[in-house]
Amino acid sequence: MGDVYKIAIVGSGPGGLSAAAHAAKLGVRHVLLERTDHLSDTIYKYQKGKYVMSTPDVLPLRADVTFNAGKRETILDAWNKQIADVKANVRYNADVTAVNKDGEIFKIKLADGAVIEAEAVVLAIGLQGNLNKLRCEGAGLPLVQYQLDDPDEYEAETIVVIGAGDAGIENAIALSKQNTVIMVNRSSEFARIKQGNLSLITNAIEKGDIQCYFSAETHKIEEKAIILQTADGQARVACDRIIARLGAAAPRKFVESCGIKFPNEDRTSLPEVSPTYESNVPGLYIIGALGGYPLIKQAINQGFEVVEYILGNPIAPADQPLIERKFAGLKPATVEEVLAEIRDVIPVWHSLNPLQLREAMLDSEMHVLKTGATVFKRNDYTSSFFTVLRGTVGIQIDANDPKKMITLGPGAFFGEMGLISGRRRSATVVTVGDCVLFETPRRTMLKLIGSVDSLRRTLDQVAIMRQVQTHLAPGVPVADLMELVETAEIQKFKAGDVIFAQGDKGDHMHLIRSGSCTVSMRVGGKDVVLSYVPSGNYIGEMALLSDMPRSATVKAAHATETVCIKGESFKTLLERNAPLKASVEAKFRQRIKANEQMQKQPEAGSIIEFLIAQGVGEGTDVLLIDESLCVHCDNCEKACAETHGGISRLDREAGPTFATLHVPTSCRHCEHPHCMSDCPPNAIHRTPGGEVYIDDSCIGCGNCERNCPYKVIQLAYPPDEKFNIFSWLLFGKGPAPGEAMSYKSKNGRDDHGHSEKTKRAVKCDMCKGIPGGASCVRACPTGAALRVSPEEFMSVTTLSG
Amino acid sequence: MHESILIYRKHRYLKWALALAAVSAVIYLIDRPLGAPNGGTWLGYALGTAAGGLMLWLAWFGVRKRRYGVGKVPLEDWLSAHIYLGTALALIATLHSGFQLGLNIHSVLYVTMMITIISGMVGLYFYVSYPRLLTENRRGLSTEVMLGQIAELDRDVRQIAMATDDATNAMALKSTQDTILGGTALQQLRGFDEHCPTTLARQFVESSVSSQHDAQRRQLLTRLIRKEDLLKRIRRDVQLRCLLKVWLYVHVPFSIAALAALVTHVVTVFYYW
């Protein structure tokens, strides 16, 4: 002890080991602390032989370690060798439990009691967290494992899976194909898991494929058995293997204990860092996935940069060429000048720190447009956010009269409604004069809204006004709406939350700005669903107008945000504005009529309820099967497989049925796709038509598969070359139409240079790029398969028809 | 909710077929050929060509059905047209032959074609009526779930039966071990099994349960009755699904045979010309 390191690096992932390599190269006194007994545990744990990708390809690598796309083993071997060659000082089995600042020196405590001192600390611990372990007697025996790489590796074993979360269930189901699987569930039911997994596991248990102990705890583990404590006493279960999936403790607690602040309570929130990756604790730096950079190459570059910054060298980040290229259209201004201009001119970007602004601009696209260009069209499904740097744009507020325009000048923003609601654009936007615009993707905006409060507030204020103008009071002057908008507030609801209940006093109304709701009424002791109300509509005006208690209950069908408007200000607005009053009253009467009609046919309400439970309410385009027409020929699946490299993206037979309506396992094309939320290379997109698809940059990490609540994404090997149907018919060449491919291409690589070992995410892409659209629907001989949009489908007229 | 192939696009293809049939019939009736009407007159050639073309087009459906992702017209249009124009073919071909059917090579074509058409009609009947029956029979449960429930009932039955006398136990065990689902194509098509061990076991327990107050046997009986009901539904499910496919084993081979006969017919006709 006694000697103080210049830099201590915690975590030897790509970020940490790159920092250590650079420090070693420069001869800086350093130590790399790694919890496990090997480098880079996250990558070490990838599936064997996984092909690791080096996304984003355009980003140059600047580091003292190499990194090229390739097999996991090759990459790890290279790093091990390079770390040894530069003589980096690595301390394995060094689990850091605390980092405290004592004057100018950090004291780093390890789990074994040792304390290490350093002037600066780099946290590069990634996001994987600490796997929770079993604590009972015998937990250290070799038959216990905490993760599962490849379920197909095991055969004819008896395997106990502990932990009834999504991971445990997915493992159990995958293993049950070739093994006897016994699940251990601590509670008496499966709670808090994905809908898709719930039906899979209940099915498997009902069928007897998997045996499950409910309300059971692990008591003891023996050489070849596990002893469970159940409600009826102890049970001894002989087994060959125990897989415990108990979740991981997120690193947040540990990070906070170091004094680092998180911007909010959100589960996905990450600590904020300066342009030199310094946290709010001076001398404590954060790089890699923990700092919000979820890809290997980014982490490696930051490892190099952070060492330079700690040494006081203000080098330009490795992505400088990228941002230079982005701003090339504004030459001769330098990157710094453009960033300064953006910050000066556009108020929404004021509140970002320089690193955040830089990142936002790297993610954004810059459009230099001539006058008269269309930015986006009414009814597009895009959800990006636009800011105006130079020039003016016009918003065509009247679909029938393109001349009617609101103009927005430099500094303004638009497109926030699509961003928030995920629904169609409500107006066409064109340029009026030459313009420079920035288009920021939804994902970047969400990250910023989640971490920069003032940005959220600025956005919300303007957004509420525009939402009210568009959906509630079109044509009413802004001045008349001021009072209403100022007292309005945004409320958030989770799926199933009651927005207001039948019988409540009605003193406010809601404008749904994202998500959708169901309206139901108690009839004869039962809740009858009357209608489905998508975003862009208001609810709760009936009680206000009639001064009666609420006549119905409104619940959020899925995550929903509303603008809650005070009853008084709404009434005042109506008093002042006769045409608005007339239109609101007309809608009121129309709703009463529709409700009466629906009450007469409770089946239609039950169908709405069923479809909402299946996620149809949040979809834009959903495949349904009319079981009264379906002849079970599976031509839809064959068509999908045949047009999508041999892998069908729909499973007709699976999925629930109500009356004669069947919801097969297939993508709903959600308006706010859950699958998109956590994709490291940002490979999932939504087209202007609303289709959600995955592009070639997918690295196969499986996040989307886990995040989709409807279980419609699979990880699969890329397809073999396609065969012609005639060569199959005549020469028996290639797989039969609709049959799975063999995936052994001659050179072992597909046309993107990926090796055959890389699984990638596949899902329905709505046959984007195939003229004529959805192949499955077009291949159904009896017209049983149909694609519907919930707004049209769940309307009174359709359901009573 | 969605349109069946019969009423598809407001009967568009029915109207086409009726128009085609009507035109052929009217011309046939007003035409006064030399001698008896037959395929050799100008009208015979015209109708023959129409019939032959129609048949090629109908057979092309088998290929079109497997060409996925191409063509603007949905397959439902094709099938709707297929059934109506296929039916019209029966009339057109008959008019073409001038009712000159005899024991010759030409009639082979006629007969194979008619078998194809009739099998098509049978298939159409299945297609239109069975999906609903299938759904109703399943009552929302998938086959897999029903099988799962049977497995569970079997576990129960075995356990309860252990506490009963040997004869009952043997019958119950037989039910859990020897009950066959599926089986040969014929068994699947029949949709029931009069020697089903479960039915026998149920009958046996039923007849012996009567007098004494016998909880075990009653439990056994309720489970066997439930199992029997599930078996009945699964067998019905299998039967209906089989029927939906089995007619194609007539329709497709005979359409190929008819094509071959058509070629022969045309060749012989021109050869003897």
Ligand SMILES: Cc1cc2nc3c(=O)[nH]c(=O)nc-3n(C[C@H](O)[C@H](O)[C@H](O)COP(=O)(O)OP(=O)(O)OC[C@H]3O[C@@H](n4cnc5c(N)ncnc54)[C@H](O)[C@@H]3O)c2cc1C
């Ligand atoms: C299945 C999967 C596939 C992926 N595929 C790709 C891909 O193909 N291409 C790509 O670019 N990215 C991929 N990623 C993302 C990539 O793995 C991460 O972005 C990257 O590993 C992040 O690097 P990091 O240095 O920030 O942290 P990590 O790599 O997570 O490293 C953290 C290290 O810190 C150690 N540690 C944690 N806590 C402590 C502590 N308290 N004390 C001491 N040590 C500690 C850990 O043991 C670990 O070794 C994938 C991710 C997953 C999960």
Ligand code: HEM
């Ligand atoms: C589905 C298609 C057809 C059917 C079912 C059919 C059937 C028949 C039958 C049953 C006869 C009567 C044979 C007899 O006189 O004993 C006949 C005669 C004839 N057919 Fe066709 N035919 C078809 C297509 C064609 C075609 C495509 C041609 C030629 C272009 C054709 C040309 C003739 C001729 C020339 C005769 C008269 C032969 C004779 O009288 O000896 N037919 N056909």
Ligand code: HEM
């Ligand atoms: C000579 C006349 C006909 C010929 C050559 C013919 C040919 C065919 C062929 C090749 C197929 C494709 C089968 C497959 O590959 O799965 C088919 C399917 C079918 N045909 Fe016909 N057919 C004829 C007449 C009819 C008629 C008259 C009807 C009904 C009234 C009919 C109803 C059907 C139906 C319902 C299918 C199944 C469609 C499917 O499952 O995709 N056919 N026919």
Ligand code: SF4
């Ligand atoms: S894959 Fe994405 S868009 Fe499709 S259903 Fe799942 S979450 Fe929704």
Ligand code: SF4
């Ligand atoms: S597996 Fe899914 S989340 Fe991961 S990279 Fe591919 S598309 Fe994105």
Ligand code: SF4
């Ligand atoms: S729309 Fe296309 S990709 Fe989607 S399920 Fe149908 S055939 Fe497959």
